Amino acid sequence: MSEHEPTEHIVSPGVYLTIILTLLVLTGVTVWAAYVNLHQFNIVVALAIATVKATLVVLFFMHAKYVPKRTQLVIFAGIFWLGLLLFMTMSDYISRVDYRGIRFPFT
């Protein structure tokens, strides 16, 4: 048997409670923000709030704040590649001349 015991950071219930309360408040905020007309910024605000919430979950509920750098790199890579997929594909659609839905003069 080994003498190495798993050593890990134990997050206290108080922290968890703070986080969940913050999450609930942010949920309220995001619903409220959806009813304010911010034009194209509605989606930006909604995604920003969602990202804050997700970050809190990742850092505290999932202990990412206390894991080795290596694991944090893995998380970062995942987000980065997701961004790559979305951003690079959309860059094609946004910069193209899209002749969608035009009718032909004959068939």
Added chain:
Amino acid sequence: MHRTGELYGQFKTLEQQKDTATLGMWIFLVTEVMFFGGIMLAYTLNRHVYFHAFAAGSNTLSLQLGGFNTVVLLASSFTMAMAVWSAQTGKKQLISVFLTLTILLGFVFFGVKYVEYGQKFHHHLVPGKSFDIFYCVDNPTKCEDVSAEELTTEREELEKARAADPDLNAHAQLYYSAYFGMTGLHALHMVIGAGLLLWLLKNSLAGLYSPRWNTPVDMVGLYWHFVDIVWIYLFPLLYLIDRHK
């Protein structure tokens, strides 16, 4: 490989074993991110091209039900985190209590989702031949769960959307493809998670988890939180398009 107590044969120490499991789980979650990424891209593109149809589709969803489910899922994440904490600090009874709570909250989520899906079937909002976003507006008697008042505003909104996008029905169907695709995939993950939680509960009732060894609780916890994060994004993306009127 043979197992000696809690240590599997391919590892030298419990620490290495735990480290390996955690890294493996995080990498798995990254693959999950990419898995959802594909459908996210389909959503992003179609929302970009057919914004009016997406807004119209989104406004037919019930914000009450969606919001309630968000709260339920966040709460279940909290109880899951507490289950992990109980395992880490050796409170054996509490592990089972928090796991049970998590499972119950998960089932509440399923219940609400069932009601929501049922409504969509009823209102002919499931992609396919019978899809008709005007169904309730055109057949108010068939949608007795929607008030006359709501129907009037809905009609106005749909007419406006149709003025902007003549092919509204087809494109709203794309919104519903995204809705069912994303929430269905999410629900599938929840089902798998609920199965894992039941398995954990069985083991925790047998007293298997201790501060020395609680890797399964920790791993399922990571998975459950991930499913929560997916919903954190799905909620604004699906329910909150263009709500201000």
Added chain:
Amino acid sequence: MQPLPFFPVEASNFAGNVDSLFTFILLTCLFFAVTVTLLVIFAAFKYKRKGVGEVGSTVEGNTPMEIGWTLLPLLLAIGMFAWGAVIYVNFRTPPKDTLDIYVIGKQWMWKLQQPNGRKEINELHVPINRNIKLILGSEDVIHDFYVPAFRVKMDVVPGRYNTLWFQPTKIGKYHFFCSQYCGTNHAIMGGWVTVMDPAEYAAWLSDEGGDVNPVSAGEKLFTQLACATCHIANGTGRAPSLNGVFAAKVLLADGSTVTADESYIRESILQPKAKIVAGYQPVMPTFQGLVTEEQVQNLTAYIKSLQGQPVPTKGSGIAPAAAGKK
């Protein structure tokens, strides 16, 4: 014997450019390929193992060399990229003064319409030295319009338009192909581009339906009505090959035989389900009301003209000698 071909004919404004760029990349690649190959062969002989226990030297790397052979290919690659980009941007930006021709791809034929409304099937006539723009649409799956002699191609995507432009520079007849896989008869979904003198082209445009020869008129109809899509000459289509069928005995699905004379052909065009050839499905649509009496005659004349064509061993409706006697 002809020499083996390597470059296709250059018949458009893009052809020369693309070929020069191709040659440039080819020479660069040859330089690297030959150098590396010679080095490997040289090393293999020079440093051949001489004793069982011999080991190599202790060299393990050289950073300046690494940087050098990273930068050199990088610079060459940027050069190739830039040249290619110029051609591509030019290709994707049609000039203003184009002759616009609409092209529709469908499984498995091309329908084209000239600016004056004249329609063509699997044929494209264009005047020399004019900028031509094809506006491409698809009725079903993704196709691709490809003219090797012009070095141009573009996907034909359902639900949206694509455009393709070129300026033909050489009079002649060139293949065009569908080069995006589109199902069963993808390989025969092609035709000919005819580059004409402007005067000839103008005459051709105004000379619609001027064919007096019934055989060639029938041949044209045979493609236009998409008969050729199923009645493929080599017998691989959904319908029997018509080579040699005229005046021969045809075996029907019910086991009887019939002589393929004028009246049988006429009936098969107007009421195709009346007599089904053995081994085939009744999939042919009726052409009753779609073709005039004159056109039926033209088609019959064309099928007659196929009498001397080679009959495929499989995929012909002609009854085998034994069955014919019975």
Added chain:
Amino acid sequence: MRAEPHYPEKNYLNETYGIRSWLLTTDHKRIGLLYLASVTFFFFIGGFFAMLIRLHLMTPSGYILTPDTYNRMFTMHGVAMIFFFLIPSIPAVLGNFLIPLMIGAKDLAFPKINLLSWYVYVVGAAFTLYSMVNGGLDTGWTFYTPLSTVYSNSAVAPAVVGIFITGFSSILTGLNFLVTIHTMRAPGMSWFRLPLFVWTHYATAVVMILGTPVVAITLALAGMERLFGLGFFNPAMGGDPILFQHLFWFYSHPAVYIMILPSMGVISELIPTFARKKLFGYSFVAAASLAIAVIGFLVWTHHMFLTGQSTYAALAFSFLTFLVAVPSAVKVFNWTATLFGGSISFDTPMLYAFGFLGLFLIGGLTGLFLGCLGTDIHIHDTYFVVAHFHYIMVGGAVMGYLGGLHFWWPKMVGRMYPEWLARAAAIILFVGFNLTFFPQFILGYLGMPRRYHTYPPEFQIYNVMSTAGASILAVGYLLPMIYLVWAAFYGKVAGDNPWPATGLEWLTTSPPPTENFHVTPEVTWEPYDFHNRPDLGLDVPAGKPGKLSPSPAHGDD
């Protein structure tokens, strides 16, 4: 110096007996052999289809197959070869077998998941085989919509389900490799002492992890579109078929690197071993592997230059495509440089390495024509493309796979294959391959589109050459299949380290024991260092010791 080769009495092959002991094994070596059997099965299925295709194309009008059958043949050839042979070949067979041995571990990090991944592969394969015999598949291996989702009359749904499932086998393998390489290394096995085979598998695993889920969801969406009428890719419903291509190529271009990177890893082992010299520029080759994996993700729309995509996007992606060519070039230069000053032998694995160098060189360089926007307009979707990717995947990946199989066969089965027969097979393969595929470059430039069951007669001469080459190639593939199996039972006993080579896998017996090493090895030497390894029994010139790193680095970070 060296002792008489002996065959260990107790090893992973004879530790336990019976079908159950194989089907329920969690031993990475046995799982490697299970994969070997299954991918070989698919290689011969795919090869059979290829033979029919080539025979059919001997004449312009092709009398052998009907158009529908021909379309099924090339589609199923692609599906069998890509998803069920090339992608799992080197990683799941050689990688599975060797990575734990090379880093001095007792097994992969998750042995049960490893077995699961094989079963997932088998289930996916079963669905796909079902599709092949029940209606076939005629969409092309790329499954372009709306042909695959609306118009095709073949068994698309089971094939899509099969490939979806098999994707998870790939994900699980990649996950296992990544974690294993991070946490299971032996003491002293620091990152820069890893063999390059492990480095390239690390890069491969990254691609598997990040790419495969995307193709899985894409095929799931396409399948649901075919079955339930979801509309994302269906233009009739306002969807966009080009979106499918974006999603598909986001994985399927990097998938090319899943096929070629492990092969590069094999070559990086073979060349130093048979030149008895350290690999030239070890860290550059390792970095190039990672660079290929990362940049490989940024080039996918070069498959779509002519779909009407944005000109700006095309420019960006073409540029990135040229960038990814550079690390491949760097590798070739380093391999070549390694030969200089070496002591080169011409054993069979080295012949495969030479073959790989030649074919990969042609395959890689012809990629430039396709990545270049100007020339791609002409040669896109022609036989030029067919020739190019066969040079990479067959010339590159399969030559590496066979070279690796010959190199490690003595380790896997403990016995040697007949050397002269093996050398002959390697040469036959090289000749047959070039005769088959080189004419296709010319065909492509002349304008013959791919996936044609019939073609204009002016293209016939090159097609005849290609078919002739294919029959030589078939012989070349059958030979190793026969003599390697023979050698596994009747070959000469190989001994622990027959070549000799420097990796940790050669320190244990051949075949290795179930737990890989009787004593956990401790690494104190640099990779491919023949000069500080007295245990190899070589004649190291006196007075010229190679440099030894001062203190062993820690392996378990």
